[in-house]
Amino acid sequence: MVEAHSNCTWFCAGDEIFPAMLEAIDEARSSICLEVYIFQNSPLGVRIRDALVRARSRDVKVRVLVDAIGSYPLSHHFWDELKNLGGEIRVFNPLALKRVTIRNHRKLLVCDDKIAFIGGFNVAREYEGDGVACGWCDVGMKIKGRLARQLAKSFDELFNRADLKHKLFIHFHKTGAKKSVNVPPERIYFTGPGIGRNPFGHALRKDLRRARNVQIVMAYFLPALRMRRALMRIVRRGGTVQLILPGKSDVPISLLAARSLYRRLLRAGIEIHEYQPQILHAKLIIVDDAVYVGSANLDTRSARINYEFMVRFENPAMAAEARDIFARTLKQCRRVTAEEWRRNRTFWRSLKQRWAYFLLNKIDPYVAQRQWKALPD
DSSP states (O other), rough: OOOEEETEEEEOOOOEEEEHHHHHHHHHHEEEEESEEEEEEEHHHHEEEEEHHHHHTTTOOEEEEEEETTTSSOOGGHHHHHHHHHHHEEEEEEOOOGGTOOOOOOOOOETTEEEEEEESSOSSSSGGGGGGSSSBBBEEEEEEEEHHHHHHHHOOOOOOOTTTOOOHHHSSSTTTOOEEETTTTTEEEEEOSSOOOOOHHHHHHHHHHEEEEEEHHHESBBOOOOHHHHHHHHHHHHHHEEEESSSSOSHHHHHHHHHTTHHHHTTTOOEEEEEEEEBBBOOEEEEEEEEEEOOOOOOOOHHHHHHEEEEEEOOOHHHHHHHHHHHHHHHHEEEHHHHHHHHHHHHHHHHHHHHHHIIIIIIHHHHHHHHHHOOOO
């Protein structure tokens, strides 16, 4: 756990963030909003549910939003005690084959509209641990103040349209779920399906145009061509780009797709390091003095399909602390060299990687776009 500045605290392991979340829930006095992609009926999930029950027992307004796919194994009866006390539980985009690809990938806890927890942590046993000896490696943050209030407002919007039965808001608001909200000196970028450009991607490319030092820790890495070119240009003009990517993944096809990009990235002078001890699930981007933290990956699904958000901070001290996190993570990595990559790249391995890239970068967004357009108005 690292203090970023007076209103922010970093968390680099489940053993750090979950006790802090439970403490915040137990101290809440008016409202709790919990939103996760995966909520698992595990000892951790039971502890958090029981804390929510205790909060509701002292008359705190409790609302929970989980994704239908991510939390599919969770029984409806799991929430009975909380529901009986007046807690509200909603499942985002209930299962239907014609819209199954559209998912809510956000992770957010807001207590009393004053304290928010963001990052990549789901409520599941895989996230418990230190990220090295056990548990997935992830990054999260506790935020206080105006940012928390704005994130609570975004929770309200998704909670109210969790059934995803219509897309009228897209017709009335050109950007729909894609928007940025300024909370000086920070900014929040919300993304989702529908028309309009991805504000997170646009902001990141803008930062990259003048960047000198870029460090990225990313669980699922499949950036668009423009993003890859922006990274390569930084090296060409004398800057440095370092990537920490998974050495192993819970989504093997994502790992294959990411590795299909290695040859060009390495040839351009970009450093690639693969995290070794555990599955890497973090989403952290450092561009000079700017830091991005949230739920979005640098891949096609986060850019064009999933509901996500990222918070951008521009603060030299905070960027220095993020670089410390990067440096500590780097010690657990193995560097991938261009020579090694060429030597180990067989025809069969190359073919699998190309197919994985095609499926995730072309087929997945095509199907999602068709399903989104088919939603009733």
